[in-house]
Amino acid sequence: MTAIVRTDRLSKSYGAVTALAGVSFECAAGEVVGVLGLNGAGKSTLLRILAGEILPGGGSVSIGGVELGDDARAMRSLVGYLPEEPPLYREMRVRDYLGFVGALNGVARGELPDRIAVVAERVNMDGHLDWVVGELSMGYRKRVGIAQALLHEPDVVLLDEPVSSLDPAEIVGMRELVRSLGGRRTVFTSSHHLREVHETCDSILVLHEGELLAHGSQEELGALADRERIEVEVRGRASEAAGRLPAGVEVVHSGDLGGGVSALTLDLAGTEREDVAAALVGAGFGIRRLEPVRSDLERVFLDLVRGEGGAAGENGP
Amino acid sequence: MSTVLLIARRELRAAFAGLYGWAILALVLMLDGLFFNAYTLGSQRPSSEVLSLFLYTNFGVTMAAAVFVTMRSFAAEREQRTLVLLLTSPAGDWQVVLGKYLGALGFVLCTVAAAAYLPVMVWLKGNLEWGQAAAGYLGIALAAAVCTAIGIFCSATAPNQLAAGVAAGFLVTLQVLFWLLSGISEPPLDSVFAAMDLYREHFEPFQDGAVHLKTLVYAPTVSYLFLLLSVRVLQARRWR
Numbered sequence: 307m308t309a310i311v312r313t314d315r316l317s318k319s320y321g322a323v324t325a326l327a328g329v330s331f332e333c334a335a336g337e338v339v340g341v342l343g344l345n346g347a348g349k350s351t352l353l354r355i356l357a358g359e360i361l362p363g364g365g366s367v368s369i370g371g372v373e374l375g376d377d378a379r380a381m382r383s384l385v386g387y388l389p390e391e392p393p394l395y396r397e398m399r400v401r402d403y404l405g406f407v408g409a410l411n412g413v414a415r416g417e418l419p420d421r422i423a424v425v426a427e428r429v430n431m432d433g434h435l436d437w438v439v440g441e442l443s444m445g446y447r448k449r450v451g452i453a454q455a456l457l458h459e460p461d462v463v464l465l466d467e468p469v470s471s472l473d474p475a476e477i478v479g480m481r482e483l484v485r486s487l488g489g490r491r492t493v494f495t496s497s498h499h500l501r502e503v504h505e506t507c508d509s510i511l512v513l514h515e516g517e518l519l520a521h522g523s524q525e526e527l528g529a530l531a532d533r534e535r536i537e538v539e540v541r542g543r544a545s546e547a548a549g550r551l552p553a554g555v556e557v558v559h560s561g562d563l564g565g566g567v568s569a570l571t572l573d574l575a576g577t578e579r580e581d582v583a584a585a586l587v588g589a590g591f592g593i594r595r596l597e598p599v600r601s602d603l604e605r606v607f608l609d610l611v612r613g614e615g616g617a618a619g620e621n622g623p
Numbered sequence: 624m625s626t627v628l629l630i631a632r633r634e635l636r637a638a639f640a641g642l643y644g645w646a647i648l649a650l651v652l653m654l655d656g657l658f659f660n661a662y663t664l665g666s667q668r669p670s671s672e673v674l675s676l677f678l679y680t681n682f683g684v685t686m687a688a689a690v691f692v693t694m695r696s697f698a699a700e701r702e703q704r705t706l707v708l709l710l711t712s713p714a715g716d717w718q719v720v721l722g723k724y725l726g727a728l729g730f731v732l733c734t735v736a737a738a739a740y741l742p743v744m745v746w747l748k749g750n751l752e753w754g755q756a757a758a759g760y761l762g763i764a765l766a767a768a769v770c771t772a773i774g775i776f777c778s779a780t781a782p783n784q785l786a787a788g789v790a791a792g793f794l795v796t797l798q799v800l801f802w803l804l805s806g807i808s809e810p811p812l813d814s815v816f817a818a819m820d821l822y823r824e825h826f827e828p829f830q831d832g833a834v835h836l837k838t839l840v841y842a843p844t845v846s847y848l849f850l851l852l853s854v855r856v857l858q859a860r861r862w863r
Binding site: 320357382387389391393396397409 | 625626630633640703705706707709710711712714715861862863
């Protein structure tokens with residue numbers, strides 16, 4: 307893996323409040339990385355440091371091989387950043403605003419009109435370039451915010467809560483846009499909405515109270531769950547089948563499906579599937595179906611932040 | 624340098640894009656006109672004295688304009704959360720500060736230029752001494768440079784626009800009251816305070832047509848000092 311973003315024991319405090327505590331990770335070029343965490347987890351602080359807006363209290367950051375401590379300006383030139391609230395000059399027209407941001411980020415004057423046209427089409431607002439920014443809806447402001455982050459064709463794009471304040475249709479559009487940015491650029495998108503991360507990201511950083519609890523693909527995070535979950539369909543009553551399960555198996559959900567068939571969702575907690583099957587068959591229940599439930603992100607996330615997943619310390623790739 | 628000019632141009636355009644800039648310009652013209660009317664029209668003063676009085680009032684009005692223009696500079700951007708755009712760009716902190724400074728100074732000098740029709744009236748109706756006018760405007764430009772730098776520093780430091788305005792107003796007022804301090808101080812402090820006084824020591828001679836080399840050193844030095852402090856404030860904020 308060629309790491310384009312690398313942090314090493316990154317820390318940051320605001321007075322007595324620790325926002326980041328020894329966060330280390332690496333991300334490959336072209337990845338869409340979800341930064342997941344509850345409010346106050348340190349997501350925005352991490353993105354602000356990667357964007358070069360603030361400096362870490364300790365540790366190091368490098369983007370594209372450029373260390374923040376060595377050349378902050380060079381590092382900032384490799385990054386496009388959309389804060390949660392787009393930094394827009396309300397009195398400017400969209401075209402003028404993008405022209406200003408492009409020039410600020412070193413885009414040559416002659417290239418600006420073409421670049422503006424390309425990013426405007428990309429964020430689907432080419433018909434709004436002559437609008438005054440202050441007259442745009444929040445959805446369009448977010449689009450202008452993303453356009454300004456993409457204008458200088460950065461290697462890394464940082465999007466802080468890109469779907470906040472958007473309506474459902476705008477959220478779908480934003481999701482597609484974020485996905486489409488991956489491949490050519492490394493994209494970090496922060497959210498406390500699991501669905502956004504689940505649907506848009508290749509890998510996930512889970513932050514909680516400033517600590518990196520886990521980092522990996524969704525499949526890798528799923529494997530962090532300490533209990534396997536299975537679904538079983540049996541002939542017989544659900545309540546009776548539940549009473550015949552091996553010790554330690556937890557019934558998450560059960561119900562009768564009709565026709566003498568019941569379904570149970572079970573957390574195994576160390577028990578093997580074969581033991582469950584043997585116990586049920588031994589008790590006279592015919593098994594119609596038994597299969598593992600893919601550990602969903604929500605369960606893993608909650609296990610991690612509650613400290614139940616035993617995954618703390620799984621930092622880094 | 625192109626980044627500095629880019630930021631300066633945006634600042635200048637932003638000042639003229641909203642009501643705020645035009646309100647300041649209107650206020651400057653109104654005050655300059657009123658003072659000119661009160662002090663000179665109808666009097667039998669010689670042209671040089673009329674021009675000197677105009678430069679005196681224009682000096683005060685320009686200082687106030689510098690405070691009102693610069694109080695928005697960083698503080699308003701921080702409140703509107705647009706400062707992040709500059710801080711995360713490849714522009715250096717000194718480029719950001721210098722760009723904002725030149726933009727604000729450009730606007731302040733526009734207000735000075737807008738009121739220049741009053742000396743033109745002296746020229747048309749009286750006997751204007753061009754040397755005195757040139758020296759006077761040079762003095763005003765130097766004073767504007769100092770006051771704008773003070774305002775930029777206060778705007779970079781203060782938590783909001785109002786606090787920035789109050790702080791800048793205080794520091795600018797202090798600049799013209801150093802002669803009071805020099806009057807009640809013992810040597811050598813008295814001469815130090817006197818040397819720092821913006822009006823008596825550094826503007827009054829220009830008002831009467833004399834260009835002093837010490838002021839040509841003083842104004843850029845003080846401006847540089849406050850701009851340097853502004854850069855340090857921006858850098859310090861990145862560590863917070």
